[in-house]
Amino acid sequence: MKPFLLCLKIVLLTCCFSAFAVETESRPEAEHITSIVVNLDNSTVKDNVLGFLKGYEGKTKTPRVLKSMRVDIRRSLNALGYYHFEIQFSEDSQAVAVTIKLEAPLKWKTVNIDLIGEGKANAELLALIEDVPVRIGKQVDHSDYQATKSRLESELLELGYFDYQWQESKLIIHQGNRYAGVRLLLDTGIRYQFGGLTIERSTKAADYIRSLSPFSKGQPFEAGLLSDFNLALNETPYFSAIKVYPLLKARARGQIPVSVHVKDKPANSFELGAGYSDDVGAKTRFKWVKPWITKSGHSFESNLRISQKQQDITASYTIPVENPNDDLWRVLGGYQLQDDVTEGIDSRIWNVQVQRQWLTDDDWIRTAFIKREHESTEQKNETQKTEMLIPGVSYLKKESKGGALPYWGNKRLISIEGAADSLLSSTNMLKVRWNNEWLRSVEARHLFFGRIDLGAIVTKDIDKIPFTHRFLAGGDQSIRGFAYESVGPRDDEGRILGGKYLATGTLEYNYQFHPSWRAALFIDAGTATNDFSDAWEVGAGFGFRYLTPVGPIRLDHAWGLTKESKSTRLSIVIGPEI
The missing domain is CATH 2.40.160.50 (membrane protein fhac: a member of the omp85/tpsb transporter family)
Structure with missing residues (x-):
């Protein structure tokens, strides 16, 4: 009986290994995405889609990868205001072709940008709000939304509102009723003034440095005046290196000190x-x-x-x-x-x-x-x-x-x-x-x-x-x-x-x-x-x-x-x- 059982086990194991070998040999070789083709008349949108899909070339073609590609295509279209569209894939062993049919893009229907804080009546900030990239009636573009925020932030820093905070920052999209809007609420905080002027190292030209300063203590901060100051110092015959910068970490009591670092030119x-x-x-x-x-x-x-x-x-x-x-x-x-x-x-x-x-x-x-x-x-x-x-x-x-x-x-x-x-x-x-x-x-x-x-x-x-x-x-x-x-x-x-x-x-x-x-x-x-x-x-x-x-x-x-x-x-x- 024992010899019979031993022979039976050997036969069964042999059959299992044979079946495994057959199954392995019959599995098709994994395909890789060698190229991606986008069929779309709009060249701007087409380039944006290709940019999102560039990282997929060389990846193994699997249902999961194709699903991820579809998600990224949606993201690329949404970024340019297209929320209604059709996407069709056709694929062979060497390429993936994407055909996209676009409906009309969304346009901004409401743009609400409000300021609170000391800068709410600042003429330069109010003028900028009237000229931001996001405008009612313009085609939705997510980069315009980000650019609007960036321009406001840059202008605040230029004018000395260093403690600004976003109270509300929303890009609102309702696909069903084709609605797109922006809601921004910005607390400017206080506007800092120029504080004291510090010359970091000893120089014979200290009096001239102070006389060339285009600002005085207590004057509202403007970054452009620091640039003018730097240029004025560069035009003098006295210095080989110049650096003018605000001491942001030292700001206190509504004032920000300014530091000047110069290196004198040699005697000859x-x-x-x-x-x-x-x-x-x-x-x-x-x-x-x-x-x-x-x-x-x-x-x-x-x-x-x-x-x-x-x-x-x-x-x-x-x-x-x-x-x-x-x-x-x-x-x-x-x-x-x-x-x-x-x-x-x-x-x-x-x-x-x-x-x-x-x-x-x-x-x-x-x-x-x-x-x-x-x-x-x-x-x-x-x-x-x-x-x-x-x-x-x-x-x-x-x-x-x-x-x-x-x-x-x-x-x-x-x-x-x-x-x-x-x-x-x-x-x-x-x-x-x-x-x-x-x-x-x-x-x-x-x-x-x-x-x-x-x-x-x-x-x-x-x-x-x-x-x-x-x-x-x-x-x-x-x-x-x-x-x-x-x-x-x-x-x-x-x-x-x-x-x-x-x-x-x-x-x-x-x-x-x-x-x-x-x-x-x-x-x-x-x-x-x-x-x-x-x-x-x-x-x-x-x-x-x-x-x-x-x-x-x-x-x-x-x-x-x-x-x-x-x-x-x-x-x-x-x-x-x-």
């Missing part, structure tokens, strides 16, 4: 640079700055520039009065040699100048000056020598947003200067110049720049005016596609003479196609003339802008559309348009 600093341009050829520059000569903050700066066609040395001594940026005296001097920088012209110029610069009540930088110039100009073996004593005044106002990469800006410059032969000058002259520049952006990627430059010289004989004071056009900052100062009146032999009047203009469009790159199209036009009988010259071209922390590097390729030669000119300029 030196800079060496090199480059190339079509106008002057290969060039080098050496700069020496001595930022602190006396206890009162006097500073000295000298620049030596050497190129194939131009060499010059300049020096300036600055004496601050109260504000070292906008309220100062400056003494300048220099000597310059130019060899064929302007076509066929060799010149030697030395000058000395005294300036008084200060800020007007409406924030124009006013500079009054008097300068003494000696100039010797040679053109085809003919030499003109002049001596001029030139008093004058200029007004400059420059505004920009965006720091080294501005997206908005205005620049206006008006200057007037003159000379009289009865006052140590070779001839009588009255010279007026007006420059206006605009920079605007649309939807972040589109940047527009415009410039107008006008000038006039009142004189009986333009030939007696020093050559460097006459008007000429052409070059990187004038009419691109034409050589530097090659546009202007000429004599019968074709020699450039310069004119009484100047009129040039620029229109430029930039498109940002990459976080670090912009493409540009531009057209420049203008003339330098004695009577406006000369034809206007036109240049146009394209370029690229590489965006760096210190400003854009602008590479332009331009054609002189109205000149006989169809040669092109390449230019590289470092720095913002404004």
Whole structure:
């Protein structure tokens, strides 16, 4: 009996293992999702759905995974306001295809945003509420809801409402009656004031730091004033590093202290640079700055520039009065040699100048000056020598947003200067110049720049005016596609003479196609003339802008559309348009 039972067990075990083996061999191999196709006409919604489904590629295709995909598709459609739709799956061994039929999206029917607290009547906050992304009648978009909250929070922090709290924050959706609404109730808390100003380390410029502060203790907080303060300190010659920040953790009794951390520049600093341009050829520059000569903050700066066609040395001594940026005296001097920088012209110029610069009540930088110039100009073996004593005044106002990469800006410059032969000058002259520049952006990627430059010289004989004071056009900052100062009146032999009047203009469009790159199209036009009988010259071209922390590097390729030669000119300029 025992042998029989033993044999029976062996037979049964063998059958079980055989059955297991057969079952294992017959199970199909697991399929993986290799690609996902979404059939949908609306490209915006389609891209959003694909974004939600991207993580499913490579996963094993199971009922659970397909159910999860359906949930994520619903989420992606809801995010853009679509709550009524049909979803159909069709699948094979290599791909999953999703066909979506959309009904009309929901639109915001009610938007209630209310403020309580000290900021409930703040004009800037109320204006922002009227301009938030969520608006009645607009298609529902969950990102607009989040953006609305973020913009309100950012504005509160900008204005010093650091203790704000959301009392209510609801996105309300009723699919059955196709209703969508927003309910936001925000307690702003108190608005903090500026507290004391603390300078973290010892510096000779402590008094100037305090004088440059655009705010005072007890004034309502504005983050923009901290940025202005930081920029003002950066413009002084005294510091190599600057940091201005509010001490949020130290706020108390409705005030927030401000800390300033600066690092003084060394007693002497030196800079060496090199480059190339079509106008002057290969060039080098050496700069020496001595930022602190006396206890009162006097500073000295000298620049030596050497190129194939131009060499010059300049020096300036600055004496601050109260504000070292906008309220100062400056003494300048220099000597310059130019060899064929302007076509066929060799010149030697030395000058000395005294300036008084200060800020007007409406924030124009006013500079009054008097300068003494000696100039010797040679053109085809003919030499003109002049001596001029030139008093004058200029007004400059420059505004920009965006720091080294501005997206908005205005620049206006008006200057007037003159000379009289009865006052140590070779001839009588009255010279007026007006420059206006605009920079605007649309939807972040589109940047527009415009410039107008006008000038006039009142004189009986333009030939007696020093050559460097006459008007000429052409070059990187004038009419691109034409050589530097090659546009202007000429004599019968074709020699450039310069004119009484100047009129040039620029229109430029930039498109940002990459976080670090912009493409540009531009057209420049203008003339330098004695009577406006000369034809206007036109240049146009394209370029690229590489965006760096210190400003854009602008590479332009331009054609002189109205000149006989169809040669092109390449230019590289470092720095913002404004």
